[in-house]
Amino acid sequence: MDREPGQGRSAEVAIRSVPEPVGRWDDGLIARRAAAASKEPSGKSGPDPDPGREAASDDVRPQVEAYVPSGSPLGPRLDALRELVGLSRARLDQATLAEAGRVLDEAAARQRLSSRHTVVAIAGASGSGKSTLFNSLAGAQISDTGLRRPTTAAPIACSWTDGAAGLLDRLAIPGRLRRRPYQGGTEADEALQGLVLVDLPDHDSAAVGHREQVDRVLALVDAVIWVVDPEKYADAALHERYLRPLAGHAEVTFVVLNQVDRLPGDAADQVLDDLRRLLDEDGMALGEHGEPGATVLSLSALTGDGVGELRELLGRFVQERTAAARRLSADVDAVAARLRSAYVAEGRPGLGERAREEFADRLAEAVGAAAAGQAAEREWRRNAGRACGTPWLRLWRWYESTRQPGT
Template sequence: MALFKKQAGLGERLAALEEAAQIGAPYLAPERRERLEQVAHAGAQRRALSAEHTVVGFFGATGSGKTSLFNAVVGEDLGKAAARRPTTSSPLAAIWQPAGSEELLDWLGVEDRRERPGEFAPGAGPIILLDLPDFDSFELSNRAIAERLAGQVDVLVWVSDPEKYADSVIHNEFIRPHANHSAVTLAVLNKSDLLAARDVDTVVASYAGLLRDDGLTNVQVVPTSTLTGAGIDDLRRAITRVAKARTAQTARIEADIVSATQDYAGARGTGGVAKHAKRDMDEVLAQAAGADRIAETTAAAYRKRLHERTGWLLTSWVTKFKPDPLRRLGLREAPDELGVHRTSMPELDAASKAVANRGVRDYAAAVADGLPHEWSAAVADRSEEISRSLPAELDRAVARAELPAEPSKGWNALKVVQWLALLAALVGVLWYLLVAFVPGALTPLLGDTLVPGVEGWPIPTLLIMAGLLTGLVIGLVTAVFGGMLGSGVKRRTRAAVREQVAAVSQTAVADPLLAIRADYDRFAERIAVAAG
């Protein structure tokens, strides 16, 4: 067994994030699912494009001097140098070593592209600097461009000034959402010339403190001034340092993944549902389906049929005129002519439905235990849907149960004895009738003694008594046995109904609800892989 599990590569983490978005689609709010998908797709697309170029975006509020700072870092006012810039709100790219950057810039949506000669700095490698629209612009299109590219560039440079560096709107709406991107973030306090020399360090420290409060740790604040040129070289060196590391692209994607998955930090598989939960639900559903009533009815049907088969023939025929308890309850013991198992029992009454609903709700609560709100809400919604269709499922479960209401064929032997006993009694009666009314008919057989005896008892009388008593005794004995066997019939019937109810509850209740729990377990596992 390995002591350490190898950490997933960036490609595997992005794939896991996309899988998590797909698994969570039925449960997550659209904006949360879209966030996972956006990060997964953007990361995969960025990795498929130029890995050589480091893309650095300059973001700033209106009046921060962002464009002037951009031009100072580039070393030329590119706005003036261009014959025509498409619109003042369009992003502008300064590109060093442009070979292979076309598809990357197409993906970034940057049309205004200015190639720069030589290197940005020795060893910095291919670099693209982007001057972006003000992110607090009243023009929604400008703001949308800045927000989009803040999610695409490799390095973010936040440009502020002494007047707006503490603006809570800028921090809350723009900087704080990127708090996980410290490794690829630079902060600039521009227009430092507006401050007295002794106050620059104080304001820089204040700005750095606000950034730490935003969650950006270890972010260097570079004071600059395009008027005096102060700090411009420091900013260029900071950009060069990030570019030389050749990790900005990966660090940016990893930061995006962390940001997208932080709401699910600590997500873990939930394990199984308590075993007794299913048993408890099956017990409640069997009660709602009328298992006890059906067991009593089946036992009554068994006793009736046994009496018809083995009872005293002089009285058992009356039983045939009584309705069969199973048919009276609307239960069939075999499929109908279409091969479908169903009953004509009345629909569950309100009390039985309430019992069934309670069983489903209690089981749903056990399934939802330990799940986040989105998944537990899905369990609750699904259980409500199940409760509406469950009565029909329970009816089919009852219909499929094998009801042991038919006595075994071995009892037919007693029926033969009953008929033989009745025949003996009839022979005795007929004997006396012939002696009384047609004595000559018996003379050739019996001679002068038409009523012979045994130990003083006339044989016809013995036949009558033996036949009647045998039939009566067999009837009484089988009635007693029928009562005793009825208890076993009830037990087997209850078990048969519960078995079918348990099968229905598995397919109609447990499987759909456990599928939601399994989805969360898969989601948590994929999120864990994505988060690294």
């Protein structure tokens, strides 16, 4: 059931408007608390306005700030979302709050693990060459490649530095599928220190278990490299199931057009332009001209053409150490978009028509009006039957009356 107008506006501001000026944070309890938290010095927490808050909220905030960049709004936004879910448990059904609860759980789990590592998954369709690209970046033959499909049956991880065991345990990658890359001591290898690269099974595999593993790991990694080929770059399954729903995660997304060595002349540029057009239709912002967004480039993992550019971009991305925070921030944005309809009635204050009907039904049931109305209806039907009845019933009554003496 929708909340009151003031509560809906407060909930929306608390989740969506943290990056906005503080002047807009003046219309709700959650908003005021999140604003107060954002003003506190890093690593220090002020007195809790509500001593009855759950201990889990106090436990999570300092740990989240441990890997959230200074001045980032993610910490206050997670606090606001956590309190919003707590206040809404008695007002909204669990299915509506399930995704918000999952995001909060994943944020708490991620912040307990290494902040020095960035987990990047390589995903793609069957035959796109993602395993070849994985091996090319690692400098070693780690993931099997070949014509047999599917080739990759389980996620395989490659970590450039130690200390990533907890992250790989979270991804449920067993020790036998954890590898180390070949490091030649070059500047490119130094830039990749802290990278954890995961080669995923095919997202379009005929094996249902493979697709389930892809979906599970994609929900946990910090960033993803989508590998497409000239034949399947416009596949509807890729765009409708993954790229379009994850359009808000553009800042932690790489889209790589592989196998450009198979394209003659300027055909590679034409396919790359068409790929950018499709991503734009999906609603995914492109990181061009200094704007934040997805990184799109072309390469050939087989010949090595363009792999060096991807390795350089990955190195800068990993050294920023902000991928985890940006991924969680995008998750909060997605949750806020889903929850908006539960607190704001089509952008207008007050209750929507559907919410009014539900409220009237529940109110009538609570005060007993529904039972009283049903009893009155049954009585009315009995009286109407006695007074009128059907033509056959009236004929039977006349016949019975003729059989009685003295009539």
